[in-house]
Amino acid sequence: MIEIKDLHFSYGESEILKGINLKIRKGEVFGLLGPNGAGKSTLLLHLNGLLKPKRGTVIVDGLDASKNSKEVRRKVGIVFQDPNDQLFSPTVFEDVAFGPYNLGLRGEDLKERVLEALKLIGMESYIHREIKHLSFGEKKRIAIATVLAMKPGILVFDEPFANLDFKGKQMIRNIIEKLKGEKTIILASHEVEYLTLCDRIALIDEGKIVKVGTPKQVLSDVKLLRKHNLDVPPLIELFLSLGLEVPKDLEEAKKSIGNFLSQNSK
């Protein structure tokens, strides 16, 4: 469980986080929704002690993240937005092995762990590829593997869908769906439509939490979303205007529309 209490943070003079309070439960998929510059990335970097709060605390499984960053970094794996920041080794194997190596794994154990992580994202065959020759989408998935290889209980994704084509987004979504239930997952995004798979969503803007609730509760307030510069996809708006729940995925959308039609034709 993660508990953020009255978290304040500034870069120099400008205050970026202005008193954040949040509780993220074990095993849930938690969405952090907010426009560009809202402070999402800054908040995420506090979750494993990469940034230290100016005021307030971040408690992960009972440990203060800023004081026990060593233990907390084993529990919380962060996938950065830009995979070029995450991947600094020449080959896929080396980069995925970096974390487990630091955990003390060697030889066959290390290799096994790397393969296991690559299998989870369906990229075992990439093990000896050079990172600089990978496409952006491939790098993005490898970046996830580098974190999975450390087997953290909590996975943090910063803008996992940004700059990807449809297939790329779909693949990342599948990976997240696969990990759901097994891990606590935190997703930061400015794209409303990709947070429908969350259990709960927090709307953040200008360093403050504006609203927390289920996707239905948060996404149904289209006016509020627009006020915070968030783009509401027409389909979601359509569902809401018909008085339907925001569907988690296409299957659910089909079912919901089917029900709606059969009810209204009677």
Next chain:
Amino acid sequence: MYLPFLLIYALLVVTRKSLIELAYFGVVLGCLILMLKPKKSIFKHLGFLLGFEGFLFILALFNPGEVILVTPIGAITKEGIYSFFLLLGRAFLSSSVVVLVSNSLGFSKILAEMETLKFPRILVLTLAFTYRYLDLFKDEALRMKRALDSRAFGIGKLEYYKKLGALIGEIFARAYLRNEKIYMSMLSRGFGEFPKFETKKDIIPIALTMIVLLGVLL
């Protein structure tokens, strides 16, 4: 633990003053190649390195001394040839041993070794980032040069090289901006935070270090 070997080897190589001594280090490098059995692609890297460094030291050929060959750009001397090979030998041997070991072992392992040996953090990071810059540099430079070339018809040579210079500056600036994030990514994955256990005692580097030291002492 290859790191002590690398350091000692490189340090000794760059302080050698005769070609015969360098030849000895060349033999050690040859043995290392036989033992590590690197991938074929590494020889291309080494060839590139040799050519690059050869080009770098070409001016040494024209050092003052006993003239052997007169070329349009100056006289090549006996002393010049000797110092050319000395410089090239030092540079090539010391750099190729690093390339060889880091390519066959993996650069991240070398980094981890530096950590275990309690190297100053700043040194480890500088090396890591330099390494990363080099890759980015080569990559980005290539792409940007392509972009430049595809639009640079009709400008003079001088203008072209000016643009190229500006472009290189830009590449360094971009690479630099990235280093903070890369460092965070390393920290996130336990860099310098978790205990390190060296499980396998590797005999090769220890033996090699001894051989090198003995050879120099004798």
